[in-house]
Amino acid sequence: MESESSSILVDTKRLETLVDGIFAIAMTLLVLALAVPDIIGPLSNAAVQNSLYSLIPSFYTLVMSFILLALFWSNHHRAFHRIKKMNTILLWINVIWLLFIVLVPFSASLTGKYGEFPISHIIFNLNMLGIAVFLGLNWYYAGRSNFIDEKIDPKTVTISKRTNALFIGIALLALLLSFIVPRFSALVYLLIFPLEYLINKI
Numbered sequence: 471m472e473s474e475s476s477s478i479l480v481d482t483k484r485l486e487t488l489v490d491g492i493f494a495i496a497m498t499l500l501v502l503a504l505a506v507p508d509i510i511g512p513l514s515n516a517a518v519q520n521s522l523y524s525l526i527p528s529f530y531t532l533v534m535s536f537i538l539l540a541l542f543w544s545n546h547h548r549a550f551h552r553i554k555k556m557n558t559i560l561l562w563i564n565v566i567w568l569l570f571i572v573l574v575p576f577s578a579s580l581t582g583k584y585g586e587f588p589i590s591h592i593i594f595n596l597n598m599l600g601i602a603v604f605l606g607l608n609w610y611y612a613g614r615s616n617f618i619d620e621k622i623d624p625k626t627v628t629i630s631k632r633t634n635a636l637f638i639g640i641a642l643l644a645l646l647l648s649f650i651v652p653r654f655s656a657l658v659y660l661l662i663f664p665l666e667y668l669i670n671k672i
Contacts, residue, residue, distance in 0.1 A: 492572060503532060535574055557615065591652040610634075613631075
């Protein structure tokens with residue numbers, strides 16, 4: 471029964487539409503952490519400025535999370551430009567991946583509000599690690615099941631594997647830094663951009 475269900479091919483376009491919708495919602499929900507603060511006491515320009523300064527950690531987390539979600543969406547979009555077939559197993563790998571995506575607004579809000587505590591950064595980086603792992607599993611399973619377009623250059627497949635491994639490595643490093651310098655652990659994700667560039671050039 472299990473082998474029979476895994477052999478059933480599913481339309482990848484329906485999944486891509488679902489992914490686009492969920493990413494749009496998740497990226498929009500990030501801004502909810504930036505609620506206009508209530509000012510206690512007499513109103514003045516200084517009071518407003520001080521209340522806005524208190525939003526800096528939440529704003530930093532929003533920007534970082536938005537960029538990471540955009541990066542993951544872009545990577546998934548490129549992957550399914552090359553993956554031409556999908557069965558129910560690959561479908562569920564993507565559904566679980568999307569579960570980690572919809573958790574990002576929560577973990578990002580937690581980090582923005584309670585950034586002085588390591589546990590908030592640990593949860594956020596575990597969230598990122600889950601996204602990276604299932605994104606890599608998505609490509610690995612598609613390759614093993616011969617779902618990748620045969621016309622794709624083998625070098626492109628290798629680059630995609632290395633990029634997915636990079637995401638996992640960076641998330642693991644960020645998770646480790648959560649125990650040492652929690653407030654700055656997310657900055658390590660900025661390494662993705664130069665390292666991904668180098669991977670594409672190798």
